[in-house]
Amino acid sequence: MRTIHIHASMREPRQQHQAGSMAINMMLILLGLIGMLGLVEVGYLYWAKRDTQKVADLASLAGAQQLQDCSAANTGNSAALGNATSENGFSGTLNIACGTWSAAATTGNADGFTASAAGATPSAVKVVASRPVTPFFAFTSALPNVSAEAVATNTNPTAVFSIGTTLVGVNGAAPLEQFLAGIGINPGGTSLVGYQGLANVYITPSGLLQQLGVTVPTNLSVGGLNTLLAAQTNVQTLANVLNAIVVVGNQQALTSANVSLLSTIDAAVGNIPLNVTLGSSGSTPSGLFAQIIGPDSSVNDALNAQVNALQLLETAIGVATTGHAINAQSLNLSLPSTSNPLITLTSAASVIEPPSIGIGGVGTTAYTAQIRIFLDITTPNNGFSLLGGAINLDLNLPIAIDVANAQAELTSLCNTTSGSGTSEATIAVTSSVLKMCVGNLTQANAFSTTESCDQIPNASTPEQLFKLSVGSTNLASLTTSFATNALTGNSSVTLTPGETATTGDTLNIGTSVNNLVTALTTALIANSSSQTSASSSQTALQTATDLWNQTPSSDINATRLSLALNSIQTSSTGLQGTLGNVTSSVTDLLGNTVTLNVTGLLGDVGNLLGSVTNTLLGIVGDLVCTAGSSTACINVIEGALNSGGSGTGTNSNAFVGLIGFLLQALQQPLNDVGSQVLTPILSSTGLQLGENTVNLQSLQCHNVQLVY
Known part of the structure; x- marks a missing residue:
């Protein structure tokens, strides 16, 4: 058997290889551990x-x-x-x-x-x-x-709110049409339906300014922003502003409608430049936005506030048309018993104080469009004859009426008194309706001021309003100026964002206008009783002569005398009825601005009526008159007009009789002022007068947040 021997030298390479592998593994493990420790270090970082x-x-x-x-x-x-x-x-x-x-x-x-x-x-x-x-x-x-x-x-408490009288309310099927009608612009065939969609669109002042190309510095104070906005008077046209509003509101389709709308406005105001001031520089509003009230830190809050696009559009139109009179109508009015128009009435309307939108904190105000109507009632061709005889009536009656204006002031915000936890704002409202001024006024100066009508230049300068004369002799005249009080109201509402409330007392337009016309008539008639320069005898003789000549010459004298005396009785009864209808509402309008002695004049009217009645009872016994003497009959009428002195006033029967006939001449044109001019204008929106619509568009309370 063969024996195989394995020498040590043959095993060393394998052992060395195994040792090397272990070293590598250890190194890898060490590197892994170091990497893990590095990751921990990075994680710690x-x-x-x-x-x-x-x-x-x-x-x-x-x-x-x-x-x-x-x-x-x-x-x-x-x-x-x-x-x-x-x-x-x-x-x-x-x-x-x-x-x-x-x-x-x-x-x-x-x-x-x-x-x-x-x-x-x-x-x-x-x-x-x-x-x-x-x-x-x-x-x-x-x-x-x-x-x-x-x-x-930290955002400061900021509210966005607006106030509209019933003339500029955002209610109904066509709110923009209502607004235009309120300031005297008839849209005619212009389609305004598309604008209704803006009622639910909100944009920011920042977005609007950016679209208009107005650069706002980043570190701007409240005063600086107010100044910046107010300085845009001649830069921004109404066309620019309207187009910017619809573009920012993502309603670009309305840009073509803006062209038609602007054409309608141009035609109404006389094709003049329409510029829009964006801000207000003082306590009196003059721009799209009222003065911002608040600390400098509220500037960004104001710029990023949510503002209703339709309200902005309407307000821009009001700002652009401020001071531009719009001819309402021109009427030729006929007097009783005449077929020819002898009195001319012209009228014009204008926004004299533009509406504005309030943005800011406590103390911020918003204004409605204050609208003024100017009326001029005149007798052309140097007057006309009263009673168809020699007595001539020359009438010049310029009237300015401040229809409606209101101011809303933010008194508190971010309260949670409703129990629901929703933040609220409280807004106080001060309003004024139907203030009337009569005096040395013209259409040119009637719209020259944003103050109430009694602050119009020359408004307090006496003006000859009417004159009754025979030739160069003045029988009776009234040279004066006066103003009636406005119907005012104060109220307060608390709203949550998006809510709208109505304040003020609803006034029936017909009743309100009737009270205003009655106040005007009473002021003219009763106030003239202390300003006549005619002698009683001359007034009585001329009035008696004209009354006699008015009666049919074919009638017998007794009948003619009775007709003349009945005319005095009828006109005096009408005067008595007018003075007797001076209700508390009319008295409130007249206030203390007009000196009246209505009670005394009523006593004088009663004295005249008694004298005429006694004369009528004695007609048959006046043989000279009934026998055919016209002079004797005129003397009988003159006698009835010359008697007197037992009334509670100081006027002669002759003057009271003449005033009664003057009332007959004035009654129709003054009533037509109400029925044909004021009522249609005030009723143009289909809403009641005296109401104010307050809308809290948005409310931003304290809110600390990380922004970077």
């Missing part, structure tokens, strides 16, 4: 970064909640510092600044934060936290420092 970010986030939020803790130089905030160091034990480096944040500013600045200058009011806090990271396993002498940045902002 990321944890340190995350922890530092948490510190920055919480510190910025704490600082934004306590903006009053910002230093005078706005380079620190004690609340943010305390949160980081005391509450979170941060021992690294902190850089804290107070300033403002704007989403628009992120274009050139990633965090959108702008540090405020010393003394400025901040709305945001920026915290930059950094710290060194100690190596976990000491494989390296140092790890990179970690740094984190956070910006938190």
Whole structure:
């Protein structure tokens, strides 16, 4: 048998190979362990970064909640510092600044934060936290420092609200048509149906300004924003604003409708430039947005507020047409017993104070469109004869009527008194309806001021309103100026966002206009009793002569005398009825601005009626008159007009009789002012007068949030 021997030298390579494999495996294991330790180190680094970010986030939020803790130089905030160091034990480096944040500013600045200058009011806090990271396993002498940045902002309470009288309410099937009718513009064949979709569209002032090409600096104060908006007077045309509204509201299809709408407005106001001021620079509104009230930190809140697009569009039209008179109508009116138009009435209407939308905090106001109507009642061709005889009536009656205006002021916001937890805002409303002024007014100056009509230039200058004369002799005249009180109201509403409330007392248009016309008639008739310059005898003789000549010459004298005296009785009874209808509502309108002695004049009318009655009873006994003497009959009429003195007033029967016939001449044109001019204009929207519609469009309360 052969024996095989295996030498040691043959086993060494295998053993060496196995040892090498083990070394490699150990090395790989070691590398794996080192890698794992490295991953732990990296994880620790990321944890340190995350922890530092948490510190920055919480510190910025704490600082934004306590903006009053910002230093005078706005380079620190004690609340943010305390949160980081005391509450979170941060021992690294902190850089804290107070300033403002704007989403628009992120274009050139990633965090959108702008540090405020010393003394400025901040709305945001920026915290930059950094710290060194100690190596976990000491494989390296140092790890990179970690740094984190956070910006938190505190939005100020801000509300967006509007107020509309019934003339500019956003109710009904065609709200824009109602608005246009309220300011005297008849849309005619222009289709306005498409605009109804804007009633549910909301846009931001920031978006509107951007579309209009208005650059808003990132670090802007409230006063600076108001100034910026008000400075756009001659830059923005109504066409630009209307198109910008529909584009931002994603209603581009309405741009073609805007062309037709603008054409209609141009035709109504006389093809003149229509410019829109975007802001208001004072307490009197003049632009699309009322003055913003609030700290500088509320600027961004105002710019990003949600505003109703249809309300913006209507308001823009009101701003653009402010001061431009729109001819309402021109009427030729006929007097009783005449077939020729002897009195001319012209009228015009205009927005004298534009509507505005309120955006801001407590104290912010919004205004309705204050609309004024101008009326001019005149007798052309130097007047006409009263009673068909020698007495001439020259009438010049310029009237300005402030139809309706109202102001809404934000008195509190972000209350939760409803029990539902929903934030609310309280808005106080002050309104004024139907203030009338009579005096030295013209169409040119009637629309020249936003103040009430008694502040129109020359409104307090006496004007000769009418004159009764024979030749160059003045029998009676009234030269004066006066104003009636407006019907005012004060109320307050509390609303949640999106809610609308109606304030004020609903006034029946017919009754309100009738009271206004009655007040005007009473003021003219009763006020003239103290301003006549005619002698009683001359007035009585001329009136008696004209009355006699008016009677049919074919009748016997007794009949003619009876007809003349009955005319005096009829006109005096009408005067008595007018004065007797001075109700408390009319008295409230007249107030103390017109000096009246209605009671005394009523006594004088009663005295005249008694005298005429006694004369009528004695007609048969006047043999000279009944025998055929016209002069004797005229003397009988004159005697009835010359008697008197037993009334409670101071006027002669002759003057009271003449005033009665003047009332007959004025009654129809003054009534036509109400029925043919005022009532149609006030009824054009189909709504009641005296109501104010307040709408809280949006409400933003305190809300601290991280924005970067």
